[in-house]
């Protein structure tokens with residue numbers, strides 16, 4: 001989740017969103033169809049053969065908050081739904097359980113459980129299409145039967161409300177990764193947003209002793225320690241505490257785009273040495289350092305509207321989202337090129353080899369994916385681009401999901 005999805009008065013009409021997204025999806029379909037040569041056959045075959053895994057999608061929380069249900073056709077409203085995962089050749093999806101920092105003690109754990117309830121209900125109604133899997137054996141079984149293997153990740157340690165029993169409860173309900181922090185710090189771990197904020201005034205950065213115990217307990221349970229969103233100090237404290245490979249579920253490369261929650265080279269090397277995996281985030285603002293200047297110019301062009309929203313106390317994400325939906329063509333031109341997503345994958349491969357990178361789209365938690373990657377049906381384009389760059393098939397299979405499955409198996413505890 002890049003943006004918290006709170007309801008806001010300026011939310012544009014569904015009709016407007018529908019028109020914009022529907023046009024975008026059609027464009028992707030046309031791209032796929034028009035690539036009718038031997039190369040096209042090859043990339044689609046490879047994509048079909050690979051176990052495609054995405055480790056971060058926010059449609060569960062987004063749909064729960066907005067009263068929608070992703071087993072229905074949400075084309076035009078979201079990036080994802082059950083039928084579109086299938087179209088995109090996605091075999092394994094980690095569904096993010098999320099609430100923002102307005103939820104805390106007494107509310108966060110409860111809300112997280114509502115989302116988990118909702119996922120189980122959807123899976124229960126669609127046994128032939130999806131299956132919640134908690135083990136790698138279950139995952140392989142679901143893939144074999146052509147069902148979407150659904151896994152659960154909790155995005156933000158605040159949802160355990162400082163209570164180790166809640167962590168155990170999440171595990172029993174099938175949660176198999178937890179991001180130690182979201183943008184908000186917990187009492188035991190500082191976030192990237194806070195560690196880099198001048199307004200943040202705690203004296204201790206990183207993991208407290210309690211935080212280290214939580215990380216050790218996750219390793220014991222067999223719940224992946226996810227280091228997206230955490231501050232640098234928390235990252236280093238965690239990587240020195242774990243005894244299993246870590247997951248970085250949806251983060252990109254700092255050297256290519258300087259945002260605090262992307263990974264610096266020494267962090268990337270440390271994940272490599274740990275045997276973990278970095279799953280690259282698709283958000284234009286995390287891939288392309290010129291995205292923010294482009295967005296700033298876009299907002300300046302619509303200053304009167306922006307000013308009236310700011311005066312009405314609209315948060316900046318709501319302003320961006322509203323204007324992006326109102327001026328779809330302009331907003332489209334702000335998006336990072338698809339090649340830049342591949343650049344981030346390439347950068348990690350050049351630094352530490354092909355065994356430690358994968359995909360963590362953040363679809364339905366971001367308003368601006370790269371050009372052409374309009375929704376979850378477009379994953380085959382990534383396979384095509386990797387082939388075009390000369391990647392070997394075996395390495396593409398690792399990047400599309402093999403690396404994550406290795407990390408998953410290394411974390412599993414056999415009962």
Ligand SMILES: [Zn+2]
Nearest residue numbers: 001002155250
């Ligand atoms: Zn996130």
